[in-house]
Every structure is written in structure tokens, then in C-alpha cells.
Amino acid sequence: MKLTTLAILAGGTVLLASCATGTGDPRAEALAMMDRDFHARGIASKDRLKEDAVMAACNKYNDNPPADVVARLQKEQLATIRYPADGKLLGDWKAGEKVAQNGRGMAWSDKGGVGGSCYNCHQIGPATTSFGTVGPSLYQFAKMRGFGTDIQRYAYGKIYNSKAFNLCSQMPRFGHVQALTEQQMKDITALLMDPASPVNQ
Numbered sequence: 749m750k751l752t753t754l755a756i757l758a759g760g761t762v763l764l765a766s767c768a769t770g771t772g773d774p775r776a777e778a779l780a781m782m783d784r785d786f787h788a789r790g791i792a793s794k795d796r797l798k799e800d801a802v803m804a805a806c807n808k809y810n811d812n813p814p815a816d817v818v819a820r821l822q823k824e825q826l827a828t829i830r831y832p833a834d835g836k837l838l839g840d841w842k843a844g845e846k847v848a849q850n851g852r853g854m855a856w857s858d859k860g861g862v863g864g865s866c867y868n869c870h871q872i873g874p875a876t877t878s879f880g881t882v883g884p885s886l887y888q889f890a891k892m893r894g895f896g897t898d899i900q901r902y903a904y905g906k907i908y909n910s911k912a913f914n915l916c917s918q919m920p921r922f923g924h925v926q927a928l929t930e931q932q933m934k935d936i937t938a939l940l941m942d943p944a945s946p947v948n949q
């Protein structure tokens with residue numbers, strides 16, 4: 749009963765949208781609907797509805813753009829990464845663990861720079877019993893990948909801008925969109941890379 753009602757409601761919304769815009773282009777209609785219904789509040793401004801070149805390419809090609817587009821855009825994304833000016837990629841893993849396990853972040857009522865919500869998509873350490881599996885497990889990350897500065901740099905860069913390494917990644921670009929501060933990204937990099945961190949036990 750409930751499902752039927754939902755289906756009718758959903759159908760009604762689509763119908764209304766096509767009447768309202770009348771373009772016959774489902775993508776344009778969906779964008780117009782979002783623009784009409786999204787109410788800017790707090791840190792959630794209408795900017796969130798704008799696609800950048802990466803999102804546009806991934807949407808257009810169903811997350812599988814041609815190789816030349818991927819190569820060009822990944823190069824551009826790589827160039828956005830700002831590595832710490834002091835050259836130190838590792839902060840405090842204990843502080844990093846708090847950020848990684850904190851799911852608050854970019855909601856309109858947040859102030860920004862709060863949590864990384866890594867556990868929503870990744871297993872982090874053996875003590876975490878509840879985690880998402882959208883991304884690969886990060887347990888024993890450095891133990892398996894190596895503790896060297898090249899992997900430290902990769903981990904920091906991946907957190908800063910995941911799409912520089914995998915264009916249509918589902919992982920947020922934490923540094924690029926300023927969801928996390930440099931110190932928070934250093935702390936999380938330490939969580940992944942420090943031999944004493946629970947990740948590497």
C-alpha cells in the first residue's frame with residue numbers, strides 16, 4: 749500500500765516536472781527540478797548543484813569516459829592537490845582516528861571541517877565493527893602497501909582529491925572541496941601510515 753502510494757507520488761512528480769519545463773529532456777528536467785527544490789541553508793549553498801568538468805564527464809559517460817578524457821581530467825585534478833608546505837605528511841593518528849570515525853561534515857547545520865566519515869565506506873581498524881563497504885578495507889593499508897614516502901604521498905593525495913587517481917571515484921574530494929583542513933588530512937594520513945596506528949596492527 750505504502751509502496752503504491754510512493755510510486756504514484758513519484759510518477760506525479762515526474763509528470764509535473766515535464767509539464768513545468770516541457771523540454772522533453774529528462775536530464776534538463778531533473779536539473780531544473782533540483783534547482784527549484786534545493787533551498788540554500790547554512791554552508792549548503794546552491795553551488796552544490798553545479799557540476800564541475802569531472803562530474804559532467806562522469807555523468808555524461810556513465811562513470812566510464814574515454815581514456816583521453818580521463819587522462820586530461822585526472823592530470824587537472826592532480827594539479828589541484830596542495831601538499832603541506834612544511835613537507836610533513838603525517839600528523840597524529842589518534843586525532844586522525846577521531847576524524848575518520850566522525851560522520852558529521854557538510855550538512856547545512858555543520859560549520860565545515862568536522863568529520864571525514866571514512867568509516868561510512870571503509871573498514872579502518874579491527875576494532876570497528878560497523879562500517880560501509882563501498883570502498884576497499886583500509887585495514888593494514890601501509891602494512892600491505894609499504895610505509896615509504898611515496899605511499900604517504902599517495903594516501904595524502906587520495907584524501908585530498910580522490911578523483912586525481914580514479915576520475916569517477918565515489919570517494920569525496922576532502923581537500924579539494926575544503927571539507928577537511930590540512931591538519932586533519934595529515935592526521936588521517938598518519939592513521940593509515942603510522943606503524944603504531946591500529947590500522948597497521
Ligand code: HEC
Nearest residue numbers: 864865866868869882883884906910914917918919920936
Ligand atoms: C562515499 C564513500 C567514501 C568515503 C566517505 C571515503 N572513501 Fe575512500 N574510497 C572510496 C572508494 C569507492 C574507493 C575505491 C575507488 C577509488 O580508488 O577511488 C576508495 C579508495 C580509497 C583509498 C585508496 C585505497 C587503495 O588501496 O589504493 C584510500 C587510501 C581511501 N579511500 C581513504 C579514505 C579516507 C582516509 C577517507 C576519509 C577521510 C575515505 N577514504 C572516505 C569511497 C569512500
